[in-house]
Amino acid sequence: MYAREFIKTGDGRIVPLVLSGSNNCWDTTYRGHWRRERSWFAIYSKSGENPAISPEALMTKVKGYVPSSYNQHFVRNSKWVDDDGFLRFFENGVKKAKTLEELNEELLYKHHLEGMVYYYGKGSEVTTLHKVDINETAELDLFLEKVDELIKEYSKKVKLQIYIGFSQEDVLKRKKKTRAKKERLEQFYVITTDHGYLSKLTRHGVYSTYNAYNAKQFESEHKALKWLKDYDLERRFRRLTFGVKYVA
Numbered sequence: 001m002y003a004r005e006f007i008k009t010g011d012g013r014i015v016p017l018v019l020s021g022s023n024n025c026w027d028t029t030y031r032g033h034w035r036r037e038r039s040w041f042a043i044y045s046k047s048g049e050n051p052a053i054s055p056e057a058l059m060t061k062v063k064g065y066v067p068s069s070y071n072q073h074f075v076r077n078s079k080w081v082d083d084d085g086f087l088r089f090f091e092n093g094v095k096k097a098k099t100l101e102e103l104n105e106e107l108l109y110k111h112h113l114e115g116m117v118y119y120y121g122k123g124s125e126v127t128t129l130h131k132v133d134i135n136e137t138a139e140l141d142l143f144l145e146k147v148d149e150l151i152k153e154y155s156k157k158v159k160l161q162i163y164i165g166f167s168q169e170d171v172l173k174r175k176k177k178t179r180a181k182k183e184r185l186e187q188f189y190v191i192t193t194d195h196g197y198l199s200k201l202t203r204h205g206v207y208s209t210y211n212a213y214n215a216k217q218f219e220s221e222h223k224a225l226k227w228l229k230d231y232d233l234e235r236r237f238r239r240l241t242f243g244v245k246y247v248a
Contacts, residue, residue: 001089005018006098007099007140010137013052016053017165019038019169020041022036023075041165042164044061059090100136101137109171112133112134112135113140114134116163118161121158129150190218197210198215206233217247228242
């Protein structure tokens with residue numbers, strides 16, 4: 001199991017998509033490297049079934065697989081996922097489910113889903129009844145409605161296969177969150193040490209600077225003194241002398 005992304009539909013259901021593959025089948029990448037095969041699909045969606053499911057129905061289905069005989073469901077991050085981890089995998093998936101629009105707001109590049117309805121004929125011949133690219137929730141809902149129509153129409157003829165997944169494998173690269181720059185105060189207080197001004201405190205000790213503008217800044221003398229007390233610096237570093245100074 002390589003990735004998980006549960007997609008919300010317009011009517012409150014979800015399509016529980018996972019990126020998964022066999023551990024003993026290999027494909028080549030576009031760069032010519034070999035790696036284990038993997039593909040996107042809606043997990044626990046049977047032939048002739050609409051892949052969209054309510055969160056409650058999905059969790060009922062999932063809980064039917066626990067407790068398991070060997071307490072091993074699939075490998076994720078090089079470790080077997082046990083019963084507890086298996087339940088958490090789906091609970092977190094439901095909790096973090098997003099619409100396509102919400103997901104694409106987070107992704108580095110926009111991606112779409114592919115939806116297809118088909119069946120196997122004689123000699124494994126594939127007949128495609130419906131195929132579409134899905135770029136937004138409204139298009140996803142239309143595809144799922146079409147799936148229901150085709151399932152009903154072909155219920156007494158053939159067993160339909162419904163595929164839905166991302167058009168590419170590695171699609172979940174997120175945008176890097178930009179850190180808000182902390183504004184430097186024009187007037188502030190600093191903590192003085194025997195070696196200048198306190199710049200930071202780590203588990204290795206106190207670091208100082210001779211430039212007050214590179215020191216740790218406090219909005220008031222009270223906050224600086226409270227910080228000294230909260231971190232118990234005078235007891236922890238008895239060889240140093242601490243004080244508070246106003247800088248303008």
